[in-house]
Amino acid sequence: MDVLQELGKVALGSRLRRLGDVFACDAAKIFQMYGVDIQPKWFPVFYLLSQTEESSITAMAADIGCSHPVVSQAVKEMTRAGLIETGKSSEDGRMNVVKLSDAGRALIPGLEAQMQDVTESMDELQGQMQHNLLKAIEETEYLLEEKSLHDRVLEQRKRRESQRVEILDYTPEFHDDFKRLNYEWIExxxxxxxxDRELLEHPNERILNPGGAILLARYEGEIVGVCALFRKDDETLELAKMAVTPKVQGRSIGWTLGCAAVDKARSLGAKKLHIDSNTKLKAAMKLYAKMGFVRVVGPPSPYEKCNIQLEKILD
Structure with a gap:
């Protein structure tokens, strides 16, 4: 059984490493065949130096797309092998550079012949394939540069876990949760x-009876998030008292709760949502921006902690 093949997409990195090992093994034999006495892992550095008089490790790392330590290690090994010389730049005496030694440059003709034969062999191999591997790799590299696999998995995790979040309307049984979560983040x-105390201790009188609402997020049987909608006027509601307990942050619960609040505001006839907040709440600021809120200047907030006002026009 081929475990990596059976795992498919999940083991793509391991599958590529295995394929890389296959190429590396043959590459070592090919270098030997052409009398080019270098290790396959040195090839990108050797090729770059064969095309120029000298270069810095930083510049080569950028051109190859590898880390500085990886290129530095290759340079050390090639120096010990007598293929590279180090010195000061001919253009800037303060900069350290490397270049091929005479022994290294003597290998270039053999390398050029090898590259010609390898190119034609790879064209033949590619012609036998149904899919263009090189273009697929280029496309994959481009897409992962735009958004890493780590970030893609993180987003998928958030989407999956957000589906386990229940959004509930406030009832008196949730009063302690409403207070607990808000006091937690304020303190x-x-x-x-x-x-704060007036609103949290008297939600019916100050929030619900004037035409507002309170929503709660339940995750795995526990109330982990809350938010409130205050009636400011006939067309405007204020989104406030939004809190998610730290132990479940990173699961898009705030996003799910915020979207539910926007939908609730629409159902209550609001044309606009207002927020009084503070710029030190970095995560909240990112969430509000993602939700479509923009900065506005309005009447002073009743809260000393607020230093920014935001609004969102509801469609």
Whole structure:
């Protein structure tokens, strides 16, 4: 059984490493065949230096797309093998550069013949393939540069876990959760103000009865997030008292809760959503921007902790 083949996409990195090992093994034999006494892993550095008089390790790392330590290690090994010389730049005496030694340059004719034969052999191999491997690799590299596999998996994890979040309307049984989560985040970043206590202790009188709403996020049976919608006027609601407990942050619960709040605001007839916040809440600022809120200047906030106002026009 070929485990890597059976695993498919999940083991793509391991599959590529195995294919790379196959190429590397043959490459070592090919270099030997042409009398080019270098290791396959040195080839990118050797080729770059064969095309120029001298170069710095930093420049080569950028051209190859490898880390500085990887190129530095190759240079050290090639220097010990007598293929590279180090010295000062001919253009800038403060810069250290490397270049091929006479022994290294003596290998270039054999390398050129080898590259010609390898190119034609790879063309033949490619012609036997149904898919263009080189173009697929180039496309994969481009897409992963735009967004890494790590970030793609993180987003997928958030989407999957957000589907396990239940959005609930407030009822009196959730009063303690509403207070707990809000006091938790306020005390973490700020000082609890009288205006906070008034709202948190009397949600029916201050939030619900005037035409607002409170939403809660339940995850794995626990209330982990809350937010409130305050009625400012007939067409405007304020999104506030939004908090997600730190132990579940990173699972898009804030995003799910925020989207639910926007939908709830529309159902309550709002044309606009307002937020009073603080720029020190970096994660919240990113969330609000993602949700489509933009900075505005309005009447002073009743909260001392607020230093920015945001609004979103509802479609």
């Amino acid at each position: 973490k970043f700020f000082t609890v103000e009288d205006a």
